[in-house]
Amino acid sequence: MVDIYFLTPYICNMLINELSKKTGISTHTIRFYEKSGLIEGKQDESVKSNNYFHYDDVTIEKLEFISDAKSVGFTIKEIGQIIDAWYNRKYTKKQKLEILDEKLISLEQKMREIKEMKKQILQFKDDVLNDRC
Amino acid sequence: MVDIYFLTPYICNMLINELSKKTGISTHTIRFYEKSGLIEGKQDESVKSNNYFHYDDVTIEKLEFISDAKSVGFTIKEIGQIIDAWYNRKYTKKQKLEILDEKLISLEQKMREIKEMKKQILQFKDDVLNDRC
DNA sequence: ATCAACCATAGACTATACTCTAATGTTGTG
DNA sequence: CACAACATTAGAGTATAGTCTATGGTTGAT
Numbered sequence: 001m002v003d004i005y006f007l008t009p010y011i012c013n014m015l016i017n018e019l020s021k022k023t024g025i026s027t028h029t030i031r032f033y034e035k036s037g038l039i040e041g042k043q044d045e046s047v048k049s050n051n052y053f054h055y056d057d058v059t060i061e062k063l064e065f066i067s068d069a070k071s072v073g074f075t076i077k078e079i080g081q082i083i084d085a086w087y088n089r090k091y092t093k094k095q096k097l098e099i100l101d102e103k104l105i106s107l108e109q110k111m112r113e114i115k116e117m118k119k120q121i122l123q124f125k126d127d128v129l130n131d132r133c
Numbered sequence: 134m135v136d137i138y139f140l141t142p143y144i145c146n147m148l149i150n151e152l153s154k155k156t157g158i159s160t161h162t163i164r165f166y167e168k169s170g171l172i173e174g175k176q177d178e179s180v181k182s183n184n185y186f187h188y189d190d191v192t193i194e195k196l197e198f199i200s201d202a203k204s205v206g207f208t209i210k211e212i213g214q215i216i217d218a219w220y221n222r223k224y225t226k227k228q229k230l231e232i233l234d235e236k237l238i239s240l241e242q243k244m245r246e247i248k249e250m251k252k253q254i255l256q257f258k259d260d261v262l263n264d265r266c
Numbered sequence: 267a268t269c270a271a272c273c274a275t276a277g278a279c280t281a282t283a284c285t286c287t288a289a290t291g292t293t294g295t296g
Numbered sequence: 297c298a299c300a301a302c303a304t305t306a307g308a309g310t311a312t313a314g315t316c317t318a319t320g321g322t323t324g325a326t
Contacts, residue, residue, distance in 0.1 A: 068246040073206035086257040096261045113201040124219040128229045
């Protein structure tokens, strides 16, 4: 009997419920992300009795990346571009690097915006403390 | 004749079209923000022939703040809380400082998420450059 | 006085990102 | 072998944040 784990690229194989528990993202939302093309489960061809999707550890990483990205204002579409530039074969090497560089620039911009906001909120605090508002 | 500008807190008085041009935000969106309670124009009581709203320079600052905040993932509701904590009288001093501190913590969190994303995208670039994807 | 360029309100419409329900099938433990 | 706890798809419903249209009034330059 051959150990299947030597034959698959999957370190770990889980169904959607386990993936949901490990990431804190609901199964509904995970399915929504899958329909949106951000992640991808695999059906086991050798099992004919069901059509369950299996997910690996990379999917957990992707979902954590998606959570971070959404939290700082990236859209599903933008997140999809990043993931595709990393994982997908539909782009050339050059295109991938262009997309990733573009997103790095967005990140720098967001970082500046956060610093500006922080400065302003500290000023607001100062205004409140000194009864200027 | 008394100069009205000595009697008002307004440095500059403009109508919605000028405000739109100065901020790059459409008049529709500005009105939407006004309905949402983020900004507030003032009608000139002495003018009976129209009901035009007038905006001051602080409104420009607020709109720029809103743009930054939206860009890094804050919702209208959260932005409203910040602006109210700064400008509004409906909170006590203590409540205002609590809200502002809470938002500073959100900003720190977002900054961490951005740094994490940056690290990952740099890794993605490395993967692409070394044909690991 | 005319007319383009503005102003206002109300409400319909759209896109995004979920979130939930219904209907139905599968698995595994007592 | 029952049945709780899982799985699937399709599609409806919701919240958020605009975006647009219609209708009607005002302003200011010619």
